[in-house]
Amino acid sequence: MASKLPQTFHKLVATKLTPKFREAVQIKEVPMPTPGPHEVLIKNRFVGVNASDINYTAGRYDPDIKPPFDVGFEGVGEVVAAGDKAKVRVGQAVGYMSYGAFSEYKLVRAGTVVPLPSVSKAFIPLIVSGTTAAISLDKVGEIKNGETVMVTAAAGGTGQFAVQWAKQAGCHVIGTCSSEDKVQFLKSLGCDRPINYKTESVKDVLRKEYPDGLDVVYESIGGEMFTTCIKNLAKRGRLIIIGLITSYESHSKGLRSTSSLADLESIPSILLSKSARMSGFFLLDYGKDLIPYCKKLAELCGTGQLQSNTDQGETSPGGPLRGGRGLYQRGGVFIQWKKPWKGGCGAECSGKQTLRQQISPRTINAVLIKFIIIKTQGVKISVSMMQMMITLYVHGK
Numbered sequence: 001m002a003s004k005l006p007q008t009f010h011k012l013v014a015t016k017l018t019p020k021f022r023e024a025v026q027i028k029e030v031p032m033p034t035p036g037p038h039e040v041l042i043k044n045r046f047v048g049v050n051a052s053d054i055n056y057t058a059g060r061y062d063p064d065i066k067p068p069f070d071v072g073f074e075g076v077g078e079v080v081a082a083g084d085k086a087k088v089r090v091g092q093a094v095g096y097m098s099y100g101a102f103s104e105y106k107l108v109r110a111g112t113v114v115p116l117p118s119v120s121k122a123f124i125p126l127i128v129s130g131t132t133a134a135i136s137l138d139k140v141g142e143i144k145n146g147e148t149v150m151v152t153a154a155a156g157g158t159g160q161f162a163v164q165w166a167k168q169a170g171c172h173v174i175g176t177c178s179s180e181d182k183v184q185f186l187k188s189l190g191c192d193r194p195i196n197y198k199t200e201s202v203k204d205v206l207r208k209e210y211p212d213g214l215d216v217v218y219e220s221i222g223g224e225m226f227t228t229c230i231k232n233l234a235k236r237g238r239l240i241i242i243g244l245i246t247s248y249e250s251h252s253k254g255l256r257s258t259s260s261l262a263d264l265e266s267i268p269s270i271l272l273s274k275s276a277r278m279s280g281f282f283l284l285d286y287g288k289d290l291i292p293y294c295k296k297l298a299e300l301c302g303t304g305q306l307q308s309n310t311d312q313g314e315t316s317p318g319g320p321l322r323g324g325r326g327l328y329q330r331g332g333v334f335i336q337w338k339k340p341w342k343g344g345c346g347a348e349c350s351g352k353q354t355l356r357q358q359i360s361p362r363t364i365n366a367v368l369i370k371f372i373i374i375k376t377q378g379v380k381i382s383v384s385m386m387q388m389m390i391t392l393y394v395h396g397k
């Protein structure tokens with residue numbers, strides 16, 4: 001191991017099961033590990049904060065999990081030490097998906113990391129959000145050229161990739177979102193029919209403009225949106241359940257749909273009458289697809305064929321979301337998303353074309369605040385995609 005590494009480092013550890021992230025985690029200082037023969041030690045430069053993080057700290061993903069446990073799903077960083085059988089060299093930029101990413105350093109099996117052309121924040125959204133979209137639309141949605149695909153939360157972290165992936169497959173894409181800014185953003189991704197559900201009724205648009213129904217739905221919201229989608233499936237339509245975001249703030253241990261019982265009871269007859277189907281999709285159940293898809297997404301991103309948008313937080317109250325203390329003092333967390341920038345993954349975001357959105361305190365506010373305490377100096381926190389994809393950039397020292 002390189003001698004310049006510190007002897008200890010900090011990480012977030014869940015010490016309590018709750019969807020309130022701030023209450024769930026504590027900062028721990030732990031000894032620097034030495035990689036085993038097949039392992040690499042990564043110095044994290046960016047980590048992604050996902051909507052699903054609070055499901056993990058609530059114990060919803062693993063009913064048997066007991067605190068303390070490490071949190072955070074994904075990171076991009078640089079290999080700083082490698083076991084003698086690891087086929088990844090020190091200095092290589094890599095991305096990985098592994099529990100425990102909210103940490104300054106992370107030991108990962110060398111065979112599970114994805115080599116990247118550079119340590120760039122643009123790669124972060126690909127690892128969980130991008131792969132979720134691409135794998136589920138291919139393997140579960142079985143999308144085909146000419147089909148009509150609807151993406152809910154389309155301007156979100158994973159939604160942005162679902163829109164682009166379906167467009168690249170030759171589909172007609174409808175995307176739901178909550179603001180005019182997001183409508184413009186979706187158009188810039190190629191979305192054929194963005195629907196701002198705050199100003200238009202999704203039900204009415206589907207009834208009037210899509211009388212033949214939806215071939216595939218990429219559904220992240222649950223509740224009424226889920227019900228609307230399933231009722232509008234086409235013959236042989238496929239609905240992919242990606243998430244139930246409207247239920248995440250609840251304290252229940254399992255994931256509970258917010259759909260009414262009456263709506264749920266009608267599902268069998270709807271599916272039967274249309275020869276339609278609905279399937280859950282959980283990324284970790286598609287482990288063998290993860291690395292090939294991640295590589296493919298990184299390649300598309302690197303050549304500018306896929307946009308991967310991150311947020312720098314420039315329009316936050318009090319300025320950019322960097323320097324933990326400032327963020328902490330602000331109390332409320334605002335995040336913004338950037339308009340797509342040119343130049344693909346290698347390019348640094350530039351300009352100040354940000355759009356403001358208020359982050360829901362029920363989601364991830366606590367993540368930021370806790371990270372601030374970890375490092376009050378030398379941490380630049382950049383807020384990534386939309387409301388819940390956040391990257392934390394730890395300055396190299």
Ligand SMILES: NC(=O)c1ccc[n+]([C@@H]2O[C@H](COP(=O)([O-])OP(=O)(O)OC[C@H]3O[C@@H](n4cnc5c(N)ncnc54)[C@H](OP(=O)(O)O)[C@@H]3O)[C@@H](O)[C@H]2O)c1
Nearest residue numbers: 051132153156157158177178220243245281282283387388
């Ligand atoms: N199954 C899997 O393996 C997997 C993997 C990754 C993510 N996911 C799921 O995918 C979904 C999106 O995740 P993400 O990380 O892409 O999140 P994200 O970037 O924050 O996007 C979520 C969007 O959902 C919309 N939304 C609607 N109702 C909401 C509510 N009550 N609370 C918060 N947001 C609401 C918001 O967009 P508008 O304001 O435009 O409505 C929000 O921007 C989540 O359900 C997540 O759990 C699943």
